[in-house]
Amino acid sequence: MRHWPLPLLGASLFGSLLLSVSTGTVRIPFEVAVAHVFGLSSADRVTAAVLDIRTLRVLAAAITGACLGASGALLQSLFRNPLADPFVLGISSGSSLAIALTLVFGLGGGLISQYDPYALYAAGAVGALLTSLLVISLSSVVQSVSSIVLVGVMIGYLNSGLTALVVFLSEVERARAFSFWTLGSFGAAKWSILLPLLPVSVATLLTMLLMAKPLNALAFGDETAVSMGVRLRLTNVATVAVAASALSASTLIAGPIGFIGLASAHIVKLTLDTSDNRVVIPLSAVVGATVAILSDLAARSLLAPLDLPVTAVTSIFGAPLLVFLVLRRRAWS
Amino acid sequence: MIEARALSVGYGAKVVLGNVELEVRPGELTLLIGPNASGKSTLLKTLAGVLKPVMGAVYVSGSELHGLSPRERAKKVSAVFTGRPNLGAMTVEEVVAMGRYPWTNLAHLLSEEDRRAVEGAMKDVGVLQLRRRKVSELSDGQFQRVMIARALAQSPRCLVLDEPTTHLDVRSRLEVMGLLLRLTRTRGIAAIASTHELELALRFADRIVAILDGSIVVRDDPEDLLREEAFLRGFGLNGELTISPATLSxxxxxxxxxxxxxxxxxxxxxxxxxxxxxxxxxxxxxxxxxxxxxxxxxxxxxxxxxxxxxxxxxxxxxxxxxxxxxxxxxxxxxxxxxxxxxxxxxxxxxxxxxxxxxxxxxxxxxxxxxxxxxxxxxxxxxxxxxxxxxxxxxxxxxxxxxxxx
CATH class of the missing domain: 3.40.50.2300 (Response regulator)
Structure with a gap:
C-alpha cells in the first residue's frame, strides 16, 4: 500500500468543499466564504443566504457522493467484480422506473405535484429500496454471488423494459422531463430532506466499515471465506442491505447518479495500490464526496447559469481520469 | 483429530458419498485418493465444516464441528481449496494475516500474538522472504505455499487441503507434499489432503483413504492397497496401466x-x-x-x-x-x-x-x-x-x- 496519497485525498475533499462554497454566479471572496462556513464572522444577510444555499448544495453532494462511493466499493468487493455498481443490482433502474411512473402516470395522486423534484426523488428512493428488498430476499434464497448478480441484472432488465414502455407511451414533454430527472441534480436539495438523512447516512457509512473484514475474506472465494469463519449468508444480505440503504439515501437527495459508485473505489485502489476494504471503503466515501462536489461545481459553473445534469459531468470528467489511472498502473507496478 | 462418524456427504439431500468412518490423526498426513467426481472435494468440504453433512457427524477434538459457531470452528480447522482467487493488490503478509480472521476483532487489528502466529506460519512454510511481494506476482507454487501459510496462521488443530498439488510443476508438487508432511510432524497437527496423483500419494501418505465404488477404504500402510483387486480396478491399473509394487511407478x-x-x-x-x-x-x-x-x-x-x-x-x-x-x-x-x-x-x-x-x-x-x-x-x-x-x-x-x- 502506498501511503503518501492519503493526506492528498483528505485535502482534496476539504479543498473542494471550500472551493465549491466560495464559487458561483454571485461573487463572494474566498476568505469571506471560508470565515462564514466556520462561523468565524457573519456575512451580510444576502451573502449569508447565498452561502447557505451553496452549503446545502455542497453538503448534499458530499453525502450523496460518499454514499455512492462507499456502496460501489462494497458491491465490487461482494461480487468480486470490478464492474459491480448500483446498476448491477438493478437498484438504479428501480429508481428510474419509479420516477418514470410518478412523472408519467402521476402516482401518489394529488398529494405530490408531478414536477416537484422532491416527490420524484422520493419516488426514486422508494423504487431503489423496493428493488433492493427484492434482490435481498431473492439473494437470501440463492447462495452464490454469481446468482445474486444474475438476479440483479435480470431485475435491472425488467425495470428498464418497463421504464422504456412507460416512457414510450407518454407524451413527448413528459418523456423529456423524465430523462432530465434520471440524470440527477443537487439543485433540488432541501435542508428538510438533508438534515434527517444526515444521521442515517453517517450511520450507514459506519455500518459499512463493519463489512470490511468479512469482505476482505470473501476475496478468497466463498468456501475459503467460510473456512476462515465468515458467516456467508449474513455477509451477503447485510452488504446488499447496507448498500441499498446508502443508495436510497443518495437517490432521495439527488436522484439516480451514475459513475461515482463505479469509479470511486477504483480511484482509491489505483492511487493507494491496496485492496484492503478497511481502507478502500472509507476512502471511497471520501473520493466519492470529492468527485460529487467537484462535478456539481462544474455542472453549475461551466455553462452558468445553466445547471447541467450531474451524471453528464461525472462521466465526462471522471471516465478519462479512471482510464488514465488504469494505464498508469503499468508504470507503477 | 478429525473424526467422521456414519457420515454421508453431499449437496442438499443428495448423497455423494455415504457411510464414511474416518479418523485423521494428529501428527500424520492422511491422503485422499479417488477417481474424478468420486466425492473427494465434497468430503473435504464437509470435514472442513464448510458443507453440512447430509447425515452423521464430524468431530474435531471431541466437539461436533457443525454445532460450533463459524469462528470457533475456524479456530479448530482451516482449509486450502482449489483455484487461484484474484486477491488484487494484497501482499503475502496481508494474505497470511487474513488467517487470523477468527481470532481478531471487528477491525481485524492484529495483536502481538496474532503477529507471532503470522510470522511463524510464514517461516514454517518458507515464504518469509516473500512477505512484501504481491501475491498476484507469485508463481503457482509460491502462491500455494502462501495459501498454506494462511491456513496455518489460523492456528488450527487440523488442516484440510483439496488438491494442493494440482497445476504445480513436478518440483513444487514434491515440495508441497514434503512441506505438509513436515508440518504435521513439527506442529503436531492433523492434515488431510486429496490428490489425484497416485504415485505421490503412495509415497507421502502416513495413511491413505481411497474412494472405491462409492465407499471409502482406509489403509494404515498405503502399499497394502496395491494387493487389492478393487483398488487396481477402481484406478484402472489392471489394463493398459499397471503399477509396480516395488517401485510404486x-x-x-x-x-x-x-x-x-x-x-x-x-x-x-x-x-x-x-x-x-x-x-x-x-x-x-x-x-x-x-x-x-x-x-x-x-x-x-x-x-x-x-x-x-x-x-x-x-x-x-x-x-x-x-x-x-x-x-x-x-x-x-x-x-x-x-x-x-x-x-x-x-x-x-x-x-x-x-x-x-x-x-x-x-x-x-x-x-x-x-x-x-x-x-x-x-x-x-x-x-x-x-x-x-x-x-x-x-x-x-x-x-x-x-x-x-
Whole structure:
C-alpha cells in the first residue's frame, strides 16, 4: 500500500468543499466564504443566504457522493467484480422506473405535484429500496454471488423494459422531463430532506466499515471465506442491505447518479495500490464526496447559469481520469 | 483429530458419498485418493465444516464441528481449496494475516500474538522472504505455499487441503507434499489432503483413504492397497496401466504383446528399462531375458506386460532359462544387448549374446559397462540411434518382407 496519497485525498475533499462554497454566479471572496462556513464572522444577510444555499448544495453532494462511493466499493468487493455498481443490482433502474411512473402516470395522486423534484426523488428512493428488498430476499434464497448478480441484472432488465414502455407511451414533454430527472441534480436539495438523512447516512457509512473484514475474506472465494469463519449468508444480505440503504439515501437527495459508485473505489485502489476494504471503503466515501462536489461545481459553473445534469459531468470528467489511472498502473507496478 | 462418524456427504439431500468412518490423526498426513467426481472435494468440504453433512457427524477434538459457531470452528480447522482467487493488490503478509480472521476483532487489528502466529506460519512454510511481494506476482507454487501459510496462521488443530498439488510443476508438487508432511510432524497437527496423483500419494501418505465404488477404504500402510483387486480396478491399473509394487511407478502397457519387429533385449540392473519403454512406445514387440526376479528391469518389464524369461533371485542362470532365452531370441528379428553389469550370477547372458552373434542374428550393442564383452556385433551409440536402426524409415516394410520371405 502506498501511503503518501492519503493526506492528498483528505485535502482534496476539504479543498473542494471550500472551493465549491466560495464559487458561483454571485461573487463572494474566498476568505469571506471560508470565515462564514466556520462561523468565524457573519456575512451580510444576502451573502449569508447565498452561502447557505451553496452549503446545502455542497453538503448534499458530499453525502450523496460518499454514499455512492462507499456502496460501489462494497458491491465490487461482494461480487468480486470490478464492474459491480448500483446498476448491477438493478437498484438504479428501480429508481428510474419509479420516477418514470410518478412523472408519467402521476402516482401518489394529488398529494405530490408531478414536477416537484422532491416527490420524484422520493419516488426514486422508494423504487431503489423496493428493488433492493427484492434482490435481498431473492439473494437470501440463492447462495452464490454469481446468482445474486444474475438476479440483479435480470431485475435491472425488467425495470428498464418497463421504464422504456412507460416512457414510450407518454407524451413527448413528459418523456423529456423524465430523462432530465434520471440524470440527477443537487439543485433540488432541501435542508428538510438533508438534515434527517444526515444521521442515517453517517450511520450507514459506519455500518459499512463493519463489512470490511468479512469482505476482505470473501476475496478468497466463498468456501475459503467460510473456512476462515465468515458467516456467508449474513455477509451477503447485510452488504446488499447496507448498500441499498446508502443508495436510497443518495437517490432521495439527488436522484439516480451514475459513475461515482463505479469509479470511486477504483480511484482509491489505483492511487493507494491496496485492496484492503478497511481502507478502500472509507476512502471511497471520501473520493466519492470529492468527485460529487467537484462535478456539481462544474455542472453549475461551466455553462452558468445553466445547471447541467450531474451524471453528464461525472462521466465526462471522471471516465478519462479512471482510464488514465488504469494505464498508469503499468508504470507503477 | 478429525473424526467422521456414519457420515454421508453431499449437496442438499443428495448423497455423494455415504457411510464414511474416518479418523485423521494428529501428527500424520492422511491422503485422499479417488477417481474424478468420486466425492473427494465434497468430503473435504464437509470435514472442513464448510458443507453440512447430509447425515452423521464430524468431530474435531471431541466437539461436533457443525454445532460450533463459524469462528470457533475456524479456530479448530482451516482449509486450502482449489483455484487461484484474484486477491488484487494484497501482499503475502496481508494474505497470511487474513488467517487470523477468527481470532481478531471487528477491525481485524492484529495483536502481538496474532503477529507471532503470522510470522511463524510464514517461516514454517518458507515464504518469509516473500512477505512484501504481491501475491498476484507469485508463481503457482509460491502462491500455494502462501495459501498454506494462511491456513496455518489460523492456528488450527487440523488442516484440510483439496488438491494442493494440482497445476504445480513436478518440483513444487514434491515440495508441497514434503512441506505438509513436515508440518504435521513439527506442529503436531492433523492434515488431510486429496490428490489425484497416485504415485505421490503412495509415497507421502502416513495413511491413505481411497474412494472405491462409492465407499471409502482406509489403509494404515498405503502399499497394502496395491494387493487389492478393487483398488487396481477402481484406478484402472489392471489394463493398459499397471503399477509396480516395488517401485510404486505407474507403467503404460501399450499392447506390448503384439507389434513388430520382435526384438529380444538382454539387460539387467536397470539398463533395460529405458530400452523397453523407447521400443514399446514405437510399437516394437519387446521380449527380454534372462532377468532375475529381483532385478529392477524385471519389475519394469513385468509391469509393462513384456514377456520375460526369468530366473530365481540370487541364483546363477540355469540351463533351462538359458535355452528358453536362446530359443526366444532366435525367433526374434533382432537382439539388443543393453550392456548390463556382469557378475557370476548373470555371466551366461554374455554367452547368450555371443551365441546369437555366431548364429548370424543381428545383435545391436548399447554402450555400457559390459559392451566390450560382445565382439563382432554392431555398436549403436544411444537409444535414438537404436530406434533408427530398428524402426527407421522403411524398416517396417523391410521387417515384414524378411518375415514373409
Amino acid at each position: 505407474v507403467e503404460f502397457r501399450r499392447g506390448s504383446s503384439q507389434g513388430s519387429p520382435r526384438v529380444f533385449v538382454i539387460a539387467g540392473a536397470g539398463t533395460g528399462s529405458r530400452v523397453f519403454r523407447a521400443l514399446t512406445r514405437r510399437g516394437v514387440r519387446v521380449l527380454t531375458g534372462v532377468l532375475h526376479r529381483n532385478d529392477v528391469d524385471h519389475h519394469v518389464a513385468a509391469s509393462m506386460g513384456i514377456e520375460v524369461i526369468s530366473e530365481e533371485p540370487f541364483h546363477p542362470i540355469s540351463e533351462a532359462s538359458y535355452s528358453a532365452a536362446l530359443s526366444t531370441a532366435l525367433g526374434s528379428d533382432a537382439v539388443v544387448y543393453a550392456s548390463p553389469p556382469i557378475g557370476p550370477l548373470n555371466r551366461r547372458n554374455v554367452d547368450l549374446a555371443k551365441e546369437l552373434v555366431r548364429a548370424g542374428r543381428r545383435v545391436l550393442v548399447m554402450p555400457g559397462v559390459s559392451s566390450g564383452l560382445v565382439r563382432g556385433a554392431e555398436e549403436v551409440e544411444g537409444v535414438g540411434r537404436l530406434i533408427e536402426e530398428l524402426v527407421g524409415a522403411g524398416d517396417r516394410v523391410k521387417w515384414a518382407e524378411a518375415r514373409s520371405g
